[in-house]
Amino acid sequence: MNFIAAIINGLSSGGTYAIIALGYTMVYGIAKMLNFAHGDIIMMGGYAMYIALSLAGHPILALVAGIVFCVLLGVAIERYAYKPLRGAAPLAVLITAIGMSYLLQSLAQIIFGSAPKMLVKLQVPGFFMIGSLRVDYSTLITLIVTVVVMTALTVFIKKSKPGRAMVAVSEDRDAALLMGINTNAIIAITFAIGSALAAVAGYLMLMKAPSLSNTLGAMPGIKAFTAAVIGGIGSIPGAMVGGILLGVVESFSYSIPALAPFTEAVEFSILIVVLLVKPSGILGKMRREKV
Amino acid sequence: MSLKNFNWKKYTNYLVVGGVMLIFGLLSLVGVSDASITSLLERISIAAILAVSLSMVVGFLGELSLGHAGFMCVGAYLGGKVAALLEPSLGNGPLNFFIALLVGSLAAALFGVIVGLPALRLRGDYLAIVTLAFGEIVRSVVMNLPAKLFGGTLGLSTPRMDKKYLFIMGFLLLLACLAVTQNLIKSKHGRAIISIRDNEIAARATGIDVTKYKLFVFTISSFFAGVAGVLYSFSMYTVQSANFDYNYSIEILVMVVLGGMGSINGSLIAAALITFLNIQLQTMLTGDLAVLQNLFYAVILILIVIYRNAPGLKGFREKYNMRTISEKLFKKKKTVVENADAGEEEATNE
Numbered sequence: 137m138n139f140i141a142a143i144i145n146g147l148s149s150g151g152t153y154a155i156i157a158l159g160y161t162m163v164y165g166i167a168k169m170l171n172f173a174h175g176d177i178i179m180m181g182g183y184a185m186y187i188a189l190s191l192a193g194h195p196i197l198a199l200v201a202g203i204v205f206c207v208l209l210g211v212a213i214e215r216y217a218y219k220p221l222r223g224a225a226p227l228a229v230l231i232t233a234i235g236m237s238y239l240l241q242s243l244a245q246i247i248f249g250s251a252p253k254m255l256v257k258l259q260v261p262g263f264f265m266i267g268s269l270r271v272d273y274s275t276l277i278t279l280i281v282t283v284v285v286m287t288a289l290t291v292f293i294k295k296s297k298p299g300r301a302m303v304a305v306s307e308d309r310d311a312a313l314l315m316g317i318n319t320n321a322i323i324a325i326t327f328a329i330g331s332a333l334a335a336v337a338g339y340l341m342l343m344k345a346p347s348l349s350n351t352l353g354a355m356p357g358i359k360a361f362t363a364a365v366i367g368g369i370g371s372i373p374g375a376m377v378g379g380i381l382l383g384v385v386e387s388f389s390y391s392i393p394a395l396a397p398f399t400e401a402v403e404f405s406i407l408i409v410v411l412l413v414k415p416s417g418i419l420g421k422m423r424r425e426k427v
Numbered sequence: 428m429s430l431k432n433f434n435w436k437k438y439t440n441y442l443v444v445g446g447v448m449l450i451f452g453l454l455s456l457v458g459v460s461d462a463s464i465t466s467l468l469e470r471i472s473i474a475a476i477l478a479v480s481l482s483m484v485v486g487f488l489g490e491l492s493l494g495h496a497g498f499m500c501v502g503a504y505l506g507g508k509v510a511a512l513l514e515p516s517l518g519n520g521p522l523n524f525f526i527a528l529l530v531g532s533l534a535a536a537l538f539g540v541i542v543g544l545p546a547l548r549l550r551g552d553y554l555a556i557v558t559l560a561f562g563e564i565v566r567s568v569v570m571n572l573p574a575k576l577f578g579g580t581l582g583l584s585t586p587r588m589d590k591k592y593l594f595i596m597g598f599l600l601l602l603a604c605l606a607v608t609q610n611l612i613k614s615k616h617g618r619a620i621i622s623i624r625d626n627e628i629a630a631r632a633t634g635i636d637v638t639k640y641k642l643f644v645f646t647i648s649s650f651f652a653g654v655a656g657v658l659y660s661f662s663m664y665t666v667q668s669a670n671f672d673y674n675y676s677i678e679i680l681v682m683v684v685l686g687g688m689g690s691i692n693g694s695l696i697a698a699a700l701i702t703f704l705n706i707q708l709q710t711m712l713t714g715d716l717a718v719l720q721n722l723f724y725a726v727i728l729i730l731i732v733i734y735r736n737a738p739g740l741k742g743f744r745e746k747y748n749m750r751t752i753s754e755k756l757f758k759k760k761k762t763v764v765e766n767a768d769a770g771e772e773e774a775t776n777e
Contacts, residue, residue, distance in 0.1 A: 170552050217729060220737040228736035230491050230552055231684060235728035238677055242721035250718075354673070358559060365556055397571035404560035411545040411553060 140269060142391045143384060148275040150383020151282030155337040156360035157367065157375035158289065159330030165306040165370040166326045169226070172233040173213060174334060175357015176240035181206040181335035182348045183244060186253050195258050202335040210331025211324050219320075237357075244350035252349040258342045278340050285336060286376055289329075293372065298325055306370065359386075362407045368420020377418055382406070440605060440692050448598035455591045465594050469662045471702045472597025473655045476604050478682040478698035479691055480651035483608055485680065486689040487617070488644045489624030490547070494558030495679050497565040498535045498649040500671035502656025504569055504577055506531025507585035507666045510657075519586035519661075524596065528657045535653025538565075539646040547641040550627065554645070562676055569668045582667035585660045597658050604651050608691055611647070620644055674721070681724045684731055 156178065163171045181202040188201035217236050221229045260274045293299040304312040305322045313319050334353075341356060342348060359382060367378025382403060389399040410417060451468055477495060484492045510519070510527040517523040538561070546557040569577050577583050588596070611617050622630040623637055631637050660666045682701050686693030708720050734740060745751070 170555065217733070220733050220739055223738045224736040225489075226552065227485070227489055227491055227688075228732050230555060231680070232729050232732045234493070234677060234680070235725050235732065238674075238721060239725035239729065242718045242725060245718040246716075246722060355563075358563065361556065362560060365553075398568060400567045401564040404564050407560055408542075408545050408557060411549065411557065415545075415549045415553075 138391060142387045144269075144271060144275060146384030146387030147380060148278040148282075148383070149386060150363075150380035151278050152337050152340045152379075153356065153360045153363045153383050154282060154376045154379025155285055155333050155340070156356060157364040157379045158285075158372065159333045159337075160361050160364040161367070161369055161372060161375040162302075162326050162330050164364070165372075166302055167214075167218065167222075167323050169218065169229045170233060170361070171218075171327075171330070172230070172357075173236040173240060174330065175353035175355075175360070176237045176244075177206050177210055177213075177331050178334045178338040178341070178353035178357065179244060179348075179350060180209055180240055181331075181338040182255075182342055182352050183248055183253075184335075185258070185339065185342065186248075186255055186348060189255060189257050193257065198255075198258065199335070199339050202339060203332050206331040206335035206338075207328045210327040210334070214324060214327040219323075241350050241354070248350070250349065252347040255342050255346040255348055258339065259346050260343055274343050277343065281336065281340060285333065289333075289372065298322065302326060359403060362404060366407060366410045366417055368417025371417065371419045371421070374417055374419035381418075440695060441602060444598060444602055444605065444695070448595060448602075452595050455594075462590055465590050466662070467703065467706060468594035469590075469597055469658070470706070471699045472594060472601050473658050473662070474679070474682065474698040474702045475601050475695050476597075476651055476655040476658070477679045478686065478694040479601075479604050479608055480648045480655075481679050482683045482686070482688070482691060482694040483611075483644055484648045485683050486687075486691075486694070487612055487620050487624060488641060490641065490645070491552065491555040492558045492645070492648070493555050493673070493676050493680070494542070494560075494562035494565075495648075495652050496671040496673070496675035497558070497562030498538060498652035499656035499659065499675075500562075500565050500569065500668060501538050502531035502535045502653030503660040503666045503671070504583060504656075504668070505534045506653070506657030507583050507660030508577065510586050510660065511584065514586045519588050521596070523586065524588060524657075524661060527661070528600075528654060531657035531660070532650050532653035535656065536646050536650035539649025540642065542649075543642045543645040547645060548638050559673070562671070562673060566668045566671060577668075578665070582665040583660075584665045585663065587664050588661040593658070593662055596661075600654055600658065604654070605691065605695075607647065607651075611644075612691070616640065616643075677728075678724065681728050684728055 156174065159174050159177075160171060163169065163174070184205035185198040185202040188198040189195070192198070192201075213236055217232055218229060221232060260272075260277060263270050263272045265271070293303060301312065301317045301322050302325070304315065304317055305319050309319055312322075337356070337360075338353070341352070360379060363378035363382040364375045365378070366381060367374030367376070385406060386399055386403055389395045389402045395402060447468075451464065455465055477499065481492060481495050484490055506527040509530045510523055513523050513526060517526075542557055542561045543554070546553040570580055573579070574581070612620070619630065619635045620640055622633070622635060623640060627637060678701070682697040683694050685701070686695070686697035705720070709717075712719055734744070
């Protein structure tokens, strides 16, 4: 029974990781950069939800406010910090992204203080039983949201025009430009979608543990990032698989008392093993280098 | 080589570092300098070793390491543990320090190989990810190991070396670090390393073993991070893993970027400046205001990188960089002086 409980918990936290990892992997696929600030966009979204909750007081309004704020923030960061560096050395973009992550964290601490805010209204109390197995409603909601988000995103990428343009840009940006695709707009759309997903993930995280501080997004961000690399960075199904795998491993590691304190070490060790065995990740494709 | 042909310019930084060490060493022998100055010097030497060694990876190899504090943590804990074990028999003198130094730095280098091996075989930003993960692993493992081993959450208590002399050790090690770095960069191997940064495919095509060189540089860099860690453990009564967090790695990165990537002297100056500023700000900003410092670093990091790298700012950069501005000023002065001379001549002629 413990085994099944661990799997269900793992699927649920893995779903959250997968949603965050989608943001990393989409941006990487299209802008060829690691957006280190992604985790902190989650945190900023959390604060937007906090303000909306104290003003309006309804969780759904808070979610909408969080999504809108994150989309604006993500697009603004792309426009003012990353876009000027398009075409510059990858290291420069990477360092700017780290600086941006650092900037958001310290900004949030200056504005809201370091004491955590409690968003109790987001919590979903209650549980139901399947046999002797206890399932929280929040876990169920997370699972449903994960499935919905993943399906919607897959359909969007496969069927819609901007989605297919995104695939084209990630395959070959110059060729996409020649085909009449507005690459700048596509990159902005990618950041917008990634940031909206970050807000959703933030909501799911706060629903389970309502404590919000300026480091809310840091650790989940790093883990989701690890998940994206494990699944194959740049690959959307890869991010889903990697996120869920990481969540399940995390949940199992927590359930074994001897391993529990070292859960983070276990998770990051998977990354190192994957990089040693299959560097392109589970579902990633190795690209041939061309001069 | 006669003294006349000796190129002093190449050795300015050794002279400055050595000079500072001698002056303050003498002052502290005489007993003039106080504890705040010696502890500032200790911290500067630690920061400078970290910055110079990270600059090797970021500035010359062109890879990003976000776990420099993690390697420092390995050095501090293992070196500190060895020192604490040896303290009853050897005391906390130089002998104990050197044994701890050897253990701490070699352990850090070993971890450098372990972390670098999977990441540096690959092209792309994998080193940044793996080192970031490594920094977190080290911190959480050290904190969660039984308290008997590394002191758990309370931190490991280590022998504190005599405050008067530790900074001399620090500066000697900094000189060693400078010597290794500069000679490596100027050698045949250094040119290979820089060619990897500038164009990896071209470097590989000319027969350079890219992975070997990357691993080599990264290992040396983590070795010196371990050296800095051991120094740190000797400058503190307890070593706490919380100090080696992600923010500290970023602070070292800020030093390297602020000093100018690919400039060792720049890293040195920036390390000294930021350490000094940190100590000054610590007393000025307390509580939540302390974050203003981080905000300041973040803004500096972003602005400097965008200014120096943005393709759209190329024209602006060429027009308004330090060199052209100083050249212009210099030329102007020259012409002004010439005119003045001419004027004088005219005046005397009349």
